[in-house]
Amino acid sequence: MKQLKKTVLGAFLAVLCAFGWATGPALAQDPADAMEPSEIPEAAQMQQPDRMGQPAGEQPAYEVHMANRTDIFWYGVTGPGQASSFYEPGWHILQENDFRAANLKDGWDSLFNLNVRTTDTDQFDPERFSIQRADWRVKKNNVTGYLGDYFANLSQYTMSQGIKGAAFKMQFQDADNYLTANYGSFDGQWSYLLRETDDEPMDRYGGGMRYQFAREGWRLGANLATVQDRRGDSNRAFEDVYDQWVGAFDWEYRSGPVVMNGEHAYAETEKDSVNAPRDNMYGTANRVGLRARLGVVTANARWERVEPWFVSVAGGATPDRTRSYVKLDTRVNRTFKLYGMFDYNANNIEDDGPVTTRNTTGELGTRFSRLFGRQSLNGTLALRRKWTDTSDDSRDMTSDRIKVSLSDRLWKTVRLKGQFEAILDDHAFDDQSPDDYFYDLEISSRHFLADRAWELSPSFQVGIQERENLTTGGDDVSEMVRAEMAAAYRRLLRMGLNVERNSNFFDQHTGIDSTRDRQNLYCESTPEWLKGGRLRVEVANNDYMFRDPTLGFNEKIVQFSVHFDLDKKDTKEGA
Amino acid sequence: MMRIHRLRIVTILLFVAAAVGLAALAPQNASAAWWKFGKSDDLPDISDLKFNQVNVNDVEDHLTLGKDDLDQGRVVLRGRATLDQGKVGKVEVSLDGGKTWKKALLGDRGIFSFEFTPVLERPYAFVVRALSTTGKSSDVEDHTFDFTVSSRTNTEAVKAAFFEMIRLYCAENSMGFMNGVSPNFDGNLSALADAVQNDFRAFDNIRIQAFITRIVEFDNNFDVYFTFNRQVMSTRTGQLLKDQLASTCEFTRQGEGYQLYSLSHPLIFGLSDPENVASSGFVTEESVGRSAIVVTKDGQAKEEVLGQTAGQGDSTVQEGSASLVSQGFNNAEGFVFEDDTVVNCQDSPDFCMEFHMLFIPQASGNAIQDLGTRNLDDVREVPETGYSQGLQGETRVGHVYAFRLGNGHYAILSFSELGTEIDPVNQVFRSRFRYKYQTEAGKRTF
Known part of the structure; x- marks a missing residue:
């Protein structure tokens, strides 16, 4: 294992060196303004000289920003089933403050963000005072440093994870040629990092590096990530402890309308269970994608294979899975597009588990727009068949779906949208054949009054879903009706009334029938003196009714919100 | 409590009436040549089309940009026009469905750009075409779509999409919910549809109160970090189950808004099939060791302490x-x-x-x-x-x-x-x- 690790590490470093030699000297440029090499439009550069990098010596403008969000709630809960209410009765507060400071020091492009939350109830946060976000970014020429909260994104298989730690990014010719590295704690809350709390999970640390090299039409990325759990952590209960590293190469190739990409990863993981010997796991993961326009056909294809013992703690991969996906689209004419899709996935790919489950889906459909010459008449008609079966014959399911949707605009102001969907012959369990149906209709409109000073937006939606009850063979029915009237005055005032009923009825009492009635009235103002801030008052009434009346309860909610921003900026010319 | 049978009948009737009405309103000059397709090899082709940093190559009918997609209030259209045989002479852009055309700036290797300042919330009928020096045009249908720049930011749109998904899930509207899921869902789309249906069989009276702690943009997708309080009632036991967890999900730009692209452990939706629904095999760090609502393989909802491995395992x-x-x-x-x-x-x-x-x-x-x-x-x-x-x-x-x-x-x-x-x-x-x-x-x- 160690020999293999050294070999892969050596290969990784060799590739890094090769790329480093190939890229040549670093150039200072603004990463935010650069584009992929295949898409650098010289013409755009001509049009936007002011966006192609900050001229040397120019001092960035400083900016201090503070945002305040105060929400005060009152919850009243009554009725025999009030213990089931979600809310803690009485008055509560949720206070959030953002602080942002940019470019405070001359000659440094820097940004500091801090978000803190204060509340009096566990409903919003178990902590009474908590830091939600704290990060600091400093940029000098082509190097950017990060401290605090950082979204560490290397590649899909290696790392895509929010961390609290440090990172840096060094850019070469443009934004697509760079070296980045990061390391930090995976703690979700700052309180976990700063002090021990009762609900803190086991400590986990990790980091990685990525080198990306790109030229016109292609790019390559080399990634290495490592993650460790702290063994002997007092917060550990039954959880397994992992110590792993993952190496991966990812690539993309573009040639006109053809784009191919892929990633190839190898992971080594030590897993330490609570009451078992340490386990060493090795595995690879590979994915390849293709997007191409070939004449009148657009093709999207993906293939992925993740071995059973490929584990990525910080990245995204489901072990023991293979998947193939192809979708073809073609335009018949101005009105009609046709598409076909095939998706297959299966587990137990090395056949070492007891059961293999296979899912296969095929779909054919048409999308139409501007039907019958009507500009807004659009819709979809799709047919899908799905098979799921297992190698031990414990499941053998086939289901068909038909889906129709239609939308149009009438008299320029009224929008109409309808949808029907049926899932048929779904042999999900045993030999029963439950059929599900869904109907949805939505009508909305938009009207302007008093020389466009007022805008009125009424809408109405009704939806019904029937699911065949697997136990009884009857139907479980969900119904929803919603009506809303919203009004806005010159973007200074918004108000609305929303009335909604959601019901669930179960065949032969296998479930607990329920109906929820909700009425909600709100008024929101953005007065000029608040300079972009807003005041909002909202009143809501929720009635929960059950077949068993002793479960019913009522909630009344009143909410006051004050949100405002305070800014201070450098106003000097050219800043 | 009465079932609203009439409501269902009214819905069906309205739907049918709407379809018939729309067909009746159709003008007589509808195109009859639906079977004609194909194009000549010597026509110009347009690729790598972007509105600022937003890839618009695959836009079908409609695109909604957030106001933060604008670059100092402007949209800079960039793209590439190519022609196998011959030379691209010019590229033109229309914002009114082809009634008027404006010339884009064309550089070397067919790379072009066009800049304009859109009005928020105004619908534009966008068309771009490349013309060869011999006057042949690219297929305009490939790059014809309506677009609007919303007065909302992308973050606000993602936030709205996230809470709408929660609303639909709590209303047990599984099909409405699936409409909010991207066709390119990173997990197993079919498994998610089944899992959501099975969730509603396992528990009812779903209440979810979510708090977004952070929204991070990466490569035009948005990762939403959130904590949530959840309460459901087991249909089998009538027991009230509660949990309070942290998780993440991802939204992707899709036409008029944002759609759900991926889900992580612990799942907020699709609890019945975590192995196939979640993109990653690992529980979000913050929720490790917490008690979470799960649905067992035999369809029973219960609370269980979360570990770290979400292995494949035997389905029974x-x-x-x-x-x-x-x-x-x-x-x-x-x-x-x-x-x-x-x-x-x-x-x-x-x-x-x-x-x-x-x-x-x-x-x-x-x-x-x-x-x-x-x-x-x-x-x-x-x-x-x-x-x-x-x-x-x-x-x-x-x-x-x-x-x-x-x-x-x-x-x-x-x-x-x-x-x-x-x-x-x-x-x-x-x-x-x-x-x-x-x-x-x-x-x-x-």
Whole structure:
């Protein structure tokens, strides 16, 4: 294992060196303004000289920003089933403050963000005072440093994870040629990092590096990530402890309308269970994608294979899975597009588990727009068949779906949208054949009054879903009706009334029938003196009714919100 | 409470009436040549089309940009026009469906750009075409779509999409919910549709209150970090289940708004099939060790402590962990595998813990055998024979014990803690274990 690790590490470093030699000297440029090499439009550069990098010596403008969000709630809960209410009765507060400071020091492009939350109830946060976000970014020429909260994104298989730690990014010719590295704690809350709390999970640390090299039409990325759990952590209960590293190469190739990409990863993981010997796991993961326009056909294809013992703690991969996906689209004419899709996935790919489950889906459909010459008449008609079966014959399911949707605009102001969907012959369990149906209709409109000073937006939606009850063979029915009237005055005032009923009825009492009635009235103002801030008052009434009346309860909610921003900026010319 | 039968009939009638009405309103000059397709090889082609940083190559009918997509209030259209035989002469852009055309700036290698300042919330009918020097045009239908720049930012749009998904899920509107899921969903789209349906069979009266802690943009997708309080009622037991967890999900730009692109453990939606629904095999760090609502393979909703591995496993194996407390011989707890419940030893459990010792009630017909020091996850199959009514020796931490139950099912368990004295005054002892239960009678694999 160690020999293999050294070999892969050596290969990784060799590739890094090769790329480093190939890229040549670093150039200072603004990463935010650069584009992929295949898409650098010289013409755009001509049009936007002011966006192609900050001229040397120019001092960035400083900016201090503070945002305040105060929400005060009152919850009243009554009725025999009030213990089931979600809310803690009485008055509560949720206070959030953002602080942002940019470019405070001359000659440094820097940004500091801090978000803190204060509340009096566990409903919003178990902590009474908590830091939600704290990060600091400093940029000098082509190097950017990060401290605090950082979204560490290397590649899909290696790392895509929010961390609290440090990172840096060094850019070469443009934004697509760079070296980045990061390391930090995976703690979700700052309180976990700063002090021990009762609900803190086991400590986990990790980091990685990525080198990306790109030229016109292609790019390559080399990634290495490592993650460790702290063994002997007092917060550990039954959880397994992992110590792993993952190496991966990812690539993309573009040639006109053809784009191919892929990633190839190898992971080594030590897993330490609570009451078992340490386990060493090795595995690879590979994915390849293709997007191409070939004449009148657009093709999207993906293939992925993740071995059973490929584990990525910080990245995204489901072990023991293979998947193939192809979708073809073609335009018949101005009105009609046709598409076909095939998706297959299966587990137990090395056949070492007891059961293999296979899912296969095929779909054919048409999308139409501007039907019958009507500009807004659009819709979809799709047919899908799905098979799921297992190698031990414990499941053998086939289901068909038909889906129709239609939308149009009438008299320029009224929008109409309808949808029907049926899932048929779904042999999900045993030999029963439950059929599900869904109907949805939505009508909305938009009207302007008093020389466009007022805008009125009424809408109405009704939806019904029937699911065949697997136990009884009857139907479980969900119904929803919603009506809303919203009004806005010159973007200074918004108000609305929303009335909604959601019901669930179960065949032969296998479930607990329920109906929820909700009425909600709100008024929101953005007065000029608040300079972009807003005041909002909202009143809501929720009635929960059950077949068993002793479960019913009522909630009344009143909410006051004050949100405002305070800014201070450098106003000097050219800043 | 009455079912609203009439509501359903009215909906169907309205739907049919709308379809018929729209057909009747259709003008007579509808195109009849639907079967004609194909294009000449010497026509110009447009690719790599972007509105600022937003890729618009695959836009179907409509695109909504957030106001933060604008670059100082402007949209800079960039793209590439190519022609296999011949030369691209010019590229033109229309914002009114082809009524008027404006010339884009064309550079070397067919790269072009066009800049304009859109008005927020105004619909534009966008068309771009490339013309060869001989006057032949690219297929304008490939790049014709309506677009609007919303007065909302992308973050606000993602936030709205996230809360709409929660609303639809709580209303048990599975099909409405699936409309909000991207066709390119990163997990298994079909599995998500099934899992959501099965969720609604396993529990009702869903309440979810979510708080977004952070929204991070990466490559035009948005990762939403959130905490949530959830409450559901098990349809099988009527029990009220609650959890409070942290997780992440991802949204992707799709036409008029944002659609759900991926979900992570612990799942907020699709709890019935975590292996196929979640993109990553790992529980979001913040929720490790927390109690979460899960749906077992046989469709029962319950609370379970989250571990870190979300392995593939056998679809008929029920997994869990529990803690048993004993206080003297007459006040000890036992466990029932089938129901995943802790009961008093008087209530006929599958086994019982007294101090640090495991006992099997004689009337149960259960039998046990010690498989030695093993990792519970490494035990793929248990023996058919070799079981006895009681353990031949001490109960040990780290050993795996196999059960052949009186009801014909098999189970395995492993202790992480045995007889820890947690209250010396009252002589209270605690044992903790993890187990697997084969829900299919007679099946010995795990």
